[in-house]
Amino acid sequence: MSAEPKKVDGVFEGGGVKGIAFVGAVEVTEASGYRFENVAGTSAGSIVASFIAAGYAGAELKTIMEGLDYREFRDKDFLDRIPLIGPALSLGLEKGIYEGDYFENWLRGHLSARGIHTFGDLVIEEYQDQPQYRYRLQVIAADVTRGRLLILPRDIAEYGMDPDELEVARAVRMSISIPFFFEPVLLRHTSGETCYIVDGGLLSNYPVWIFDQEGGEPPWPTFGYKLVDPQEGRPNVIRGPLTLLAALFSTMMEAHDARYIQDHDFARTIPLPTLGVQATDFDITKEQSQALYESGRQAAADFLERWDFEAYKANFRQEVALSRSARLWRSS
16 A cells, blocks of 8 residues: 655745646655645746645646647737727726636636635635634735735635635636736725735745744645746846836845745745746747746656755754744843
């Protein structure tokens, strides 16, 4: 008989089309004897996390990936199709070029096939009274009207909705709403404000902290799946307004997490090379897609070959002790 699968929590970074690399990494993680217990993600990471939460295996994700035409995600309405001025009108009136409806319906169909509709279908009975762990899936979005990071579904209560009733596909649609690219999702806050909900990467693109307990030793590991661009860490080259806008988005999506990622976060991070593919490369070729998939497989295999959970916990305890000592020293 095969050994009992080892539990692991998975956190998936945002990154648009580059998220294809997650599929290969997930497949290798599962083949190495791990079973995902809780999952979370931002943007593209929330897509993969939602599939895992619904019970899809890595091999099934690969089949879905191979049958997907990413260009379909660039859906347009009548306004977008007006010659020459359509995209500008859509951007000005709807705050985004593409609708996002095709994606939401596509995801809804795949989740429904596994009996997953709302977050109420993903409640973990053992933890149903603990908001941090009640749901098998957690999704990061950003409310730019109120300047708030949203952890869905629990934070949807601020908009007068029962978290159990929030549709999973709708929450992921919020998380993938790249500003100006996809139209934001509008929600009415309990204060009466109309709020614009966009890509969670603006406030936390890599929420590897989401399952951590303050000072508590983890009962099983969290693996963070982080997309690594060949240009990462290099200065942004700004030549005009478009490159300035790109630099602003890059800074917003990376700087916050980089500031707070600690040594033990890097120790549990699987860096997935993205081979120069950009987040919105929806014209990606089959060859590029396969290369990203293989990149994810190799990165996960390299990481798991050297992963030592006991050594990680020992380092974690040391960091906690040092942090406590520093706090006591500052208060003395």
